[in-house]
Amino acid sequence: MPNELILPAVEVKQAPGRKLYCFAVDGKLVHRFAAISRVSRKEDGGLHGYQRPEVLSHIEGIRDYIESSSPMVPNAIVLAFDSRVRFKAASGVTTTPYSRPGVLIIPLGRDEQSDEQKPGFVVDGQQRIAAIRDATIRSFPICVTAFITNDVRQQTEQFLLVNSTKPLPKGLIYELLPRTDAQLPVQLHRRRLPALLLEQLNLDPNSPLKGMIHTATNPVGRIKDNSILKMLENSLNDGALHKFRKLGSKEADIESMLELLRNYWTAISRVFHPEWGLSTKQSRLMHGAGIVSMGFIMDTISEHIQSTRIPTDLQYEAELQSLRPMCRWTTGEWDFGNGQKRKWNELQNTSQDIDLLSKYLIAQYRSRVMHQEKTPHRTSRR
Amino acid sequence: MKFFLPDSQDLVDPSFDFERERRSTTRQRQHDDLYAHEVFSTPTIDGLLVSKGIVDGFGATGSRYTQSQRLRLLRHGAPRFFRLERAPNALKLMGDCGAFTYVHEEEPPYSVDEVLEFYENCRFDHGVSLDHVILEFNPGADIPGGKNIIDASIRARQKLTLERAKEFLRKHKAGRYSFEPLGVAQGWSPKSYASAVKSLQKMGYDYIAIGGMVPLKSREILMCLEEIQTVRNPATRLHLLGVTRTEHLREFARLGVASFDSTSPLRQAFKDDRDNYYTNGLKYTALRIPQIEGNSLLQRKILSGQIPQERARKMERACLEAMKLFEAGKHTVRQVVEVLLEYERLCDREQKKDHAGAYEKTLTDAPWRNCPCDVCKELKYHVIIFRGAERNRRRGFHNIWTFYQQLRNLGLEATNTRQETERPTHQWRSRANG
Secondary structure, eight states: OOSEEEEEEEEEEEETTEEEEEEEEEGGGHHHHEEOOBOEEOTTSOEEOOBOOOOHHHHHHHHHHHTSSSOOOOSOEEEEEOTTSEEEEOSSSOOOSSEEEEEEEEEOOOTTOOGGGOSEEEEEOHHHHHHHHHSSSSOOEEEEEEEEOSOHHHHHHHHHHHTOOOOOOHHHHHHHGGGOOSOOOHHHHHHHHHHHHHHHHHHOTTOTTTTTEEBTTBTTOSEEHHHHHHHHHHHHHHSTTGGGBOTTSSOBOHHHHHHHHHHHHHHHHHHTGGGTTSOTTTOGGGSHHHHHHHHHHHHHHHHHOOSSSSOOHHHHHHHHHTTGGGOOSSSSEEEOSTTOEEEGGGOOSSHHHHHHHHHHHHHHHHHHHHHHOSSOOOOOOO | OEEEEEOSOOOBOTTOBTTTTBOOTTOOTTTTSBOHHHHOSSOOOSEEEEEHHHHHOBTTBOOSSOHHHHHHHHHHOHHHHTTGGGSSSOOEEEEEOOGGGGTTSSSOSSOHHHHHHHHHHHTOSEEEOOOOOOOOOOGGGGSTTOGGGSOHHHHHHHHHHHHHHHHHHHHHHHTTOSSEEEEEEOOSSHHHHHHHHHHHHHHTOSEEEEOSOTTSOHHHHHHHHHHHHTTOOTTOEEEETTOOOGGGHHHHHHTTEEEEEOOHHHHHHHHOSSOOEEOSSOEEOOEEOOOGGGOHHHHHHHHTTSSOHHHHHHHHHHHHHHHHHHHTTOSOHHHHHHHHHHHHHHHOTTOOOOOHHHHHHHHHHOGGGGOOSHHHHHHGGGGGEEOSHHHHHHHHHHHHHHHHHHHHHTTOOOSSOOOOOOOOOSSSOOOOOO
């Protein structure tokens, strides 16, 4: 085992007295020369270190990705070295006033040396390094940006600076999802299919929702992307869209899903014509509570019309007509029975209110359907 | 005697990989997961008890269902939702209100009409009338002159429960509902229970659930059943809500108990300090190897820098590794116990519990190696590890299976089973509006 690593590197002068070193190293080796400086208080109350502990679930996600077929991690990790690490400039090669190539010489201790003896500290990228350390792969080279300092204060400053970025807005992430097919963390993975359907509904010229969903690139949309995503997720998990998914596989019959959605929401836009297309302030139908509840009605009606695989817009329309009289999307008050009344604009986008509204509409629909059904067919139970 | 398992959406994920501790990325909750009755090739239960309080959630007790799952249950009915056709034996469904979820309320939060509607939509075989639990128990009230020991608010609960039972039965008849109704008896002493049973029989009930017995000692339960025996019609069957006392089942049967429900075989797997793994004789203590991120005490110490995370992870891995080596015959009982206790001391510095003796017993007997149930055959030593939900719940399933075997070995066949009436299953039954 060599007692030092010699790596090709580029030295970059950024500002007076500030030098950075860019190089690549096998991620499996990083823990041999760089420690994590965990935050804690000493006996006397003094603060020590700055790093938080590893977040295991996050590491698992990265690890899964690294173990997938052709992973790429383009963002560099950031290390701070003490003065035991040296840069040796190469001679007779191209340089610029601010950068020159050479080698970085990192002393390596024995495999089991204690953290205090290591010349480096991880400022940014501890989860990535941990994921590479744990992954069942032989090696995984990563890019590193390093600076040399003996001062913990500088490390802490850099640590705070790299970690105080603002996370991406959720809406932008959802809009980008359909364009990807790599292995993503579970919670993103779960939203990929709904995001794909949303995009189609928002773009397709035949869609009743064309241009109506508010997204990062469509700020004039009247319906919040999250309302539509929730409605789609509910139906994909437990409702009318579920049968077009294949259990235990990523495949799904997207075309049939879109056809059903187009038919149903076209019927909604006709039956509730005056209330459709207004702002959420003017019409609660366009609001989270309205969209999600009417999604549950979509599941209820689809199940009831079992004659065809995908009901037509006219079939949906006929069923929705029976609900029109008791809906109060833009004015008046809902009467949920048991003395429960609610002004039209007091309906909130909360699970309690959605529950109340959905249950009421489903019960109304059922009682109407039961009145019409003279001779229901009977089958035995088991 | 029939055993009903109370549902609280206890499922296991068959895609879970115990070596890597990962799930399949394509897994769909509930659809791909398995209930206890889908895991075993032989019968484990006679039926499920589904509570309105668990399905809807109430107050601090959140629902175990998502909104869309709840609506699917009501649309499809419970037989399809719970995939009963995949059970090895014909299962019955019983509905109740889950009165423990609203025990601290003045009045039950549901109306009788709502409850009937819920039972009908779910297509249950049996429906328990709307009740209100009485937690007090004081046999002294039965002594002449002891009447005034019992607070008026407690008496009011019994009165309310009986009134609702009357309304429930009346509306059940008028609405021509197809499930079989059970009345509920609540009481605070043997005589008060007996008088409730007497009233319910008078109303016309011949299947009666006895409520509020969960906190009672076995001796007290028997006292009540003996007293009820003095008023019970020979044809009246009893159901004990939330009670398992294996050692008294024979006496229960003699006293007219036809069915009972209990979660304790399942819950003891991951709630009990000692009795986590059932066998036909002893109950064994499961070996605790908590997940670092799942153990809040340990997590706090790591976050505050008192314990190096690396060290905790090393120990956790060492424990899992030691179990693997033990199963392969390369580790002795002592070696494994040492590693387990070292990790346990790290997780719990105060060492309130000393598991050394219990662990030694578990490892020496290695009961999972002799268990013929489907879980133990598939999971092997993982079944005895007290860790995440996937292992713990499977151990619970094993307990249910073992308990059911014991129940059957007692030879307590259900008494006076009634003729099953065929019931319609079309979408929404048309009912005479009575």
